[in-house]
Amino acid sequence: MNILQEISVQLQQGNPKKVAEFTQQAINENIDTKTILDNGLIAGMAVIGEKFKAHEIFLPDVLLAAKAMYAGMDLLKPLLVKEGIPTIGKVVIGTVQGDLHDIGKNLVVIMLRGAGFEVFDLGNDVSPEKFLETAVKENAIVIGMSALLTTTMPVMKKVIDLAKERHLYGKKKFIVGGAPLSADYAAEIGASAYCFDGMSAVETVKRFTTTSS
Amino acid sequence: MRPTLQFLSDQLIEQIIAEGREIMCKLGIEIHNDLALLLMHNNGAKVDKTASRVYFTQSLIDNALAAVPHAFKLYDVYGNEAVDLSGFNVNFTPGSAAINILDSTTNKFRKPTTQDYVRYAKLMCKMNNIASQSTAMIPSDVHEKISDSYRLYLSLLYCDKPVVTGAFTIEAFEIMKNLQITIRSSKENLKAKPLTIFSCCPTSPLKWSEVTSQNLLDCAAYSIPVEYIAMPLSGFMSPVTLVGTLIQHTAETLSGLVMSQLMNPGTPVLYGGSPAFFDVRYETTPMGSVATMMIDCAYNEIGKYLGIPTQAYIGLSDAKALDAQAGFETSLGAALAALAGINNISGPGMRDFESCFSLEKLVVDNEICGTALRLIRGIEPKEDFPSLPIFEELLREKHLLIADHTRKYFKEEDYIPGTVISRANRSRWEEEGSTTVGQRAMIEIEKHIKAWQPTNLPDNVKKELTVLMENESRKYGMTKLPNID
Ligand code: B1M
Numbered sequence: 069m070n071i072l073q074e075i076s077v078q079l080q081q082g083n084p085k086k087v088a089e090f091t092q093q094a095i096n097e098n099i100d101t102k103t104i105l106d107n108g109l110i111a112g113m114a115v116i117g118e119k120f121k122a123h124e125i126f127l128p129d130v131l132l133a134a135k136a137m138y139a140g141m142d143l144l145k146p147l148l149v150k151e152g153i154p155t156i157g158k159v160v161i162g163t164v165q166g167d168l169h170d171i172g173k174n175l176v177v178i179m180l181r182g183a184g185f186e187v188f189d190l191g192n193d194v195s196p197e198k199f200l201e202t203a204v205k206e207n208a209i210v211i212g213m214s215a216l217l218t219t220t221m222p223v224m225k226k227v228i229d230l231a232k233e234r235h236l237y238g239k240k241k242f243i244v245g246g247a248p249l250s251a252d253y254a255a256e257i258g259a260s261a262y263c264f265d266g267m268s269a270v271e272t273v274k275r276f277t278t279t280s281s
Numbered sequence: 282m283r284p285t286l287q288f289l290s291d292q293l294i295e296q297i298i299a300e301g302r303e304i305m306c307k308l309g310i311e312i313h314n315d316l317a318l319l320l321m322h323n324n325g326a327k328v329d330k331t332a333s334r335v336y337f338t339q340s341l342i343d344n345a346l347a348a349v350p351h352a353f354k355l356y357d358v359y360g361n362e363a364v365d366l367s368g369f370n371v372n373f374t375p376g377s378a379a380i381n382i383l384d385s386t387t388n389k390f391r392k393p394t395t396q397d398y399v400r401y402a403k404l405m406c407k408m409n410n411i412a413s414q415s416t417a418m419i420p421s422d423v424h425e426k427i428s429d430s431y432r433l434y435l436s437l438l439y440c441d442k443p444v445v446t447g448a449f450t451i452e453a454f455e456i457m458k459n460l461q462i463t464i465r466s467s468k469e470n471l472k473a474k475p476l477t478i479f480s481c482c483p484t485s486p487l488k489w490s491e492v493t494s495q496n497l498l499d500c501a502a503y504s505i506p507v508e509y510i511a512m513p514l515s516g517f518m519s520p521v522t523l524v525g526t527l528i529q530h531t532a533e534t535l536s537g538l539v540m541s542q543l544m545n546p547g548t549p550v551l552y553g554g555s556p557a558f559f560d561v562r563y564e565t566t567p568m569g570s571v572a573t574m575m576i577d578c579a580y581n582e583i584g585k586y587l588g589i590p591t592q593a594y595i596g597l598s599d600a601k602a603l604d605a606q607a608g609f610e611t612s613l614g615a616a617l618a619a620l621a622g623i624n625n626i627s628g629p630g631m632r633d634f635e636s637c638f639s640l641e642k643l644v645v646d647n648e649i650c651g652t653a654l655r656l657i658r659g660i661e662p663k664e665d666f667p668s669l670p671i672f673e674e675l676l677r678e679k680h681l682l683i684a685d686h687t688r689k690y691f692k693e694e695d696y697i698p699g700t701v702i703s704r705a706n707r708s709r710w711e712e713e714g715s716t717t718v719g720q721r722a723m724i725e726i727e728k729h730i731k732a733w734q735p736t737n738l739p740d741n742v743k744k745e746l747t748v749l750m751e752n753e754s755r756k757y758g759m760t761k762l763p764n765i766d
Contacts, residue, residue, distance in 0.1 A: 123562060126561040126562050127561040127562070127564060128561055166450070168484060168490045168492065171514070171517075171518065172564070175564060217449060218380055218392065218419045218421060218425065218428065219419070219425040219426070219428055219429070219449050219450075220425070221425075222425055247380055247634075247636050248380040248381075248392075248636075265563075265564055266564065
């Protein structure tokens with residue numbers, strides 16, 4: 069097994085210490101930073117994602133792997149910044165104004181981070197302005213909104229309408245999720261995609277960030 | 282003898298309560314509400330205002346427990362007693378606040394409308410095993426800012442049973458309270474004869490949001506009963522063990538209790554909840570999990586031990602269709618809850634993790650509730666001793682079908698379900714159309730709705746309710762409420 073495969077396997081086993089150890093070794097061996105990221109850490113998380121989808125492993129296994137991923141990322145991050153390598157994508161996310169349900173959104177955040185995305189989590193009760201201002205400030209392509217109440221779903225449309233007003237609509241992707249949402253509703257309000265769980269959010273964000281880059 | 286069910290010994294209950302109280306005092310509870318923080322501070326709690334954290338004291342908790350009523354009753358719209366929340370009395374109420382309804386004609390999930398809600402309220406009048414109505418779903422054809430109060434308005438207009446409800450915002454409380462005062466004609470009468478219960482939820486772990494804590498304080502100010510709905514999620518937002526989850530549930534519920542009783546000592550409350558054993562495969566909060574049901578029954582024991590009437594979200598299902606899963610999860614929950622003596626059992630009609638209401642399921646669940654209610658009446662001798670006379674009669678007449686003893690007791694001894702439950706032999710079932718339970722439920726629904734009669738609430742009161750609701754809707758730019766009839 070080469071060192072990148074070691075990183076991937078240790079990550080899949082949820083072993084942060086080993087992931088950090090092998091990542092450091094790969095850095096010392098002068099392996100290209102982007103290669104360590106793509107073929108070690110992200111490759112490991114991709115396997116985890118597939119296994120989760122196939123019901124072979126459960127949520128805690130995904131979260132453990134994500135934690136192991138962070139251990140490697142902590143070492144790679146300064147190098148990525150120094151070398152000017154952009155992260156695989158930035159996402160601004162929050163639960164919309166008036167809504168305090170954040171359990172599902174928090175899971176989505178963990179999954180996205182685990183998949184290597186840079187996530188700006190605005191928490192709950194987030195105003196339309198805050199979503200857009202943060203996305204502009206952080207230059208994030210994807211804006212993720214969560215709502216669990218039928219009474220707060222319409223705030224998602226407000227965010228999208230405000231984006232249109234501010235000429236941001238074509239430039240950003242809007243993903244939505246939460247129990248009262250549906251693909252139909254997402255289409256109706258002009259969102260880019262509806263995601264029914266964390267893994268579908270990861271796949272959707274991947275799709276959007278690859279197309280835009 | 283009334284059969285009962287018990288999961289916890291007194292010693293374990295005491296240990297769980299002691300741990301819950303220690304958490305409240307040592308770790309504290311986050312409460313995002315200035316009035317609540319002030320009340321706590323004025324009554325001796327240590328309050329960290331910047332962190333919105335309250336460190337309770339043992340005496341604060343003791344005082345609240347001394348002030349809380351051990352029982353209370355709900356009254357229908359006319360003021361007649363309808364629900365007795367005391368001891369081991371069991372009352373069913375439909376699951377509340379569904380996001381969707383399962384459309385009987387298309388068999389698809391969709392957002393409910395006013396028409397759906399009115400059909401539901403009319404049907405509820407005929408659900409003889411379900412003592413109160415709940416504001417079961419959220420009509421989507423009105424402005425979202427009135428969708429919580431509007432469902433209460435429709436319930437009060439179309440069904441006379443008391444209502445289990447709740448507000449989604451701080452502002453909505455005002456109109457929801459005013460609708461009730463209009464029915465009772467004064468604040469004092471409403472206090473004397475409560476008409477509704479409001480669900481107020483802490484946010485696990487160990488936190489109260491501004492909205493839900495303010496709803497709780499506002500209810501207390503008007504002596505409107507509250508049920509605390511803590512939702513610890515085992516293995517995720519609370520410890521994975523049932524005991525660990527119970528400790529957290531105790532701390533979250535008692536913190537609500539202290540707030541209510543500080544605001545207005547003696548305000549009636551239910552020791553409730555909607556915990557779930559989190560499903561790590563599907564990222565969901567299953568109501569049909571046996572561990573979820575055990576947590577419900579167990580915290581009910583803790584509530585009873587503290588002398589507080591209880592509530593739980595149990596007797597509902599995560600199934601998406603009216604299938605065997607729906608029947609098994611609902612029946613198991615309803616039976617366990619009834620045996621445990623949970624006073625207000627929220628569940629009938631609900632599927633898909635508290636998010637989809639179905640009228641067909643309500644009709645079937647009404648039979649499940651009837652069955653559970655029969656179950657807990659237990660087995661009692663009824664003119665069975667001495668037994669010789671009845672056996673002499675049997676031998677003499679060759680049957681007991683028309684015996685006085687039979688005619689007197691046959692309706693009491695079994696629960697006789699409606700036609701939605703098939704007990705015909707196969708040939709007759711085939712002759713009657715080989716119907717499924719869903720098809721029979723649809724027939725029942727239409728029969729009941731057709732037979733519905735307007736309630737006897739005076740016309741002027743109904744009119745006043747409508748004026749209140751119209752004024753409220755105008756605030757949000759709706760000039761007209763949806764057409765009803
Ligand atoms: C950006 O991209 C994405 C992508 C995917 C995304 C996404 C974003 N967001 C979500 N996803 C998706 O991925 C996640 C992971 O798989 C999933 O997220 P979920 O959130 O769906 O799943 C979570 C992992 C687990 N699920 C949950 O956490 C939600 C479960 C239920 C039971 C629920 C909970 C736990 C709570 N609640 Co509330 N709660 C209910 C919920 C019933 C239900 N069936 O959903 C619901 C949503 N609640 C309801 C209500 C009424 C309320 N709740 C309230 C409060 C609470 C608690 C605080 C107690 C707690 C939330 C704690 C918290 N920190 O979030 C109040 C709301 C206050 C407010 N203003 O927000 C209150 C108003 C009750 C009251 N009167 O106090 C109902 C909504 C009614 C409606 N029609 O709108 C409800 C359906 C339950 C019910 N029947 O009463 C996917 O949806």
